[in-house]
Amino acid sequence: MRVVVKVGSSSLTTPDGHLDPDRIGTVVDAVVTVRARGDEVVLVSSGAIAAGLGPLGLPRRPRDLPTQQAAAAVGQRALIAHYSEAFAAAGLVVGQVLLTVDDVTRRSHYRNAHQTFAKLLELGVVPVVNENDTVATSEIRFGDNDRLAALVAHLVHADQLILLSDVDGLYTGHPDLPDSRPIATVRSEADLAGIDVARVGSAVGTGGMVTKLDAARIATAAGIPVRLTSAARAVEAVEGEPVGTLFEPTGKRRGTRLLWLAHASETRGRLLLDAGARRALVDRGASLLAAGIVGVEGDFSAGDPVDVVDPDGAVIARGLVNYDSDELPGMLGRSTAELAAEHGPERERAVIHRDDLILVS
């Protein structure tokens, strides 16, 4: 059994921007509980930015990216030092894994990250994961660790994802409102209809409940059950107690590293297809060639995620494009052979290779 436990900033830090040893202690206890019964665990921990506020004398979470990055550089060090010490007391060794979006998306990075996790777990290490905030730019940032945790759960082939927050589960509306009721089980998207998840979260967290539901959708669609509860109930959650909200799996594990792409909130552009290209992609699982593209929208670089749009205007797929947006207009409608004859073999590549494409409708 392999478990991914994710804990949010608000559950680890005090309002004045320092780590809270008692609250971290509960999370450490939960991880130790999993290990003590012989199971494997990966901890995805937020809190770098929040833990950097106090040492830097910042009164609140900064809005600008450079200050967030500086705070993360300071706070991540404190966070990992604290975990190292706390886990050492239980005889466990900690390994720090800082990931960027690329690491769970681009093929070679993905494989590399998968192998690193496999080796760390084999060696009995507790991987402590966070986004590599100090190098991530706004365009290529998860920003919240909920979706990152879901993608890590998929990457390590986890059997369960546990999301720990400052709230003890999903409610029908904001938990501060008197009419809001807790929800014990979510079996499908239909169970989420009518639930109000205001984007606002705690003062130090990001995304609120919206990103937790995104994470739950990503993981459950890949066959991984998700339990959402408060960090205070972390031990009960790993022991399988029915605390908080359980999101049941809705799909089967998909072998694709592109799972994230179907759920990515931002793409960098759009490729408009003719009817033949639509058929090739949908019916034959083919790569997307320049010959079937009739329009290009947006400003993107090779490797960026783009929407693939059919003649009716529906987004039918997403993919990682192999060319910059300014290279493509001169290629549209042309066959691969023509392009290669004119520009050389580097234009022989498909616009989106089938391995870099995921159908979304």
Ligand SMILES: Nc1ncnc2c1ncn2[C@@H]1O[C@H](COP(=O)(O)OP(=O)(O)O)[C@@H](O)[C@H]1O
């Ligand atoms: N329907 C809802 N059910 C539960 N919590 C909600 C809901 N809508 C908004 N929230 C807010 O989401 C917050 C959790 O998000 P966030 O602060 O980002 O946590 P974390 O730091 O743990 O990732 C809760 O404290 C709660 O105020």
Ligand SMILES: N[C@@H](CCC(=O)OP(=O)(O)O)C(=O)O
């Ligand atoms: N990587 C960031 C996490 C951002 C964040 O606040 O996430 P979360 O608290 O999980 O909503 C950090 O460590 O500060």
